[in-house]
Amino acid sequence: MAMSGTTHVIDLVDVTLDHPRGGTPLVRAGNLGVPSGDVVLVVGAAGVGTSRLVAAALGECDLAEGRIEVLGRDVSKLRRSSLRLIRRRIGIVPQDLCLLEDRSAQLNVVLPLEIDGVPREASLARANQILGQLGLADEAELPIDQLSAAARQRVAVARAMVRDPELVIADHPTSMQDAAGAELVCTALAIAAARGAACIVFGRDPALLPQA
Numbered sequence: 001m002a003m004s005g006t007t008h009v010i011d012l013v014d015v016t017l018d019h020p021r022g023g024t025p026l027v028r029a030g031n032l033g034v035p036s037g038d039v040v041l042v043v044g045a046a047g048v049g050t051s052r053l054v055a056a057a058l059g060e061c062d063l064a065e066g067r068i069e070v071l072g073r074d075v076s077k078l079r080r081s082s083l084r085l086i087r088r089r090i091g092i093v094p095q096d097l098c099l100l101e102d103r104s105a106q107l108n109v110v111l112p113l114e115i116d117g118v119p120r121e122a123s124l125a126r127a128n129q130i131l132g133q134l135g136l137a138d139e140a141e142l143p144i145d146q147l148s149a150a151a152r153q154r155v156a157v158a159r160a161m162v163r164d165p166e167l168v169i170a171d172h173p174t175s176m177q178d179a180a181g182a183e184l185v186c187t188a189l190a191i192a193a194a195r196g197a198a199c200i201v202f203g204r205d206p207a208l209l210p211q212a
Helices: 050-057 080-087 105-116 120-133 149-161 179-194 206-211
Strands: 008-017 027-035 039-043 065-070 090-093 167-171 198-203
Touching: 008 050, 008 198, 027 039, 027 065, 027 198, 039 179, 039 206, 050 065, 050 167, 050 198, 080 090, 090 149, 105 120, 105 149, 120 149, 120 179, 149 167, 149 179, 167 179, 179 198, 179 206, 198 206
Parallel strands: 039 198, 090 167, 167 198
Antiparallel strands: 008 027, 008 065
């Protein structure tokens, strides 16, 4: 937790998040603030509600109590158009990756920049740069369905980082990686934080601990 007076990029304030099937809440009275340049690791196994908490941070899932503020805005009170604008400032690595199977690795990573209207040459150059950082230079033009699970996951990490986001939310981003792949992902998180991004990482991989 940052010192009092520090501006947080994301704030969870007294958050209670119900389990979709009832019973014990996934989160009860949770508080967390992450300022620019910090990496916070939330330790938990896959399947314990991290994806639902990510959805709540994006305004896609209602809280039972409390609020989540992203870039100074309570996401539960934003219109869809305002949420879309805020999401352009967030890099998400979802557990299920959400890659487009009919696109290459490069064209998956370039998609956020296409949405932003970045010129094609510049967007491809940026996509190739971040793919290279994640050890995917040789696979950049391959279709997603020809890549290993580990490579696909690193493509999702590259896509999350391509906009130089102010906030990174990564949901078990090393779950499919070997030691070398995990190091590449951790380096990408460290680069983002050094650039000033606030990073929240969900996972229990020991490789993530030095980043937090």
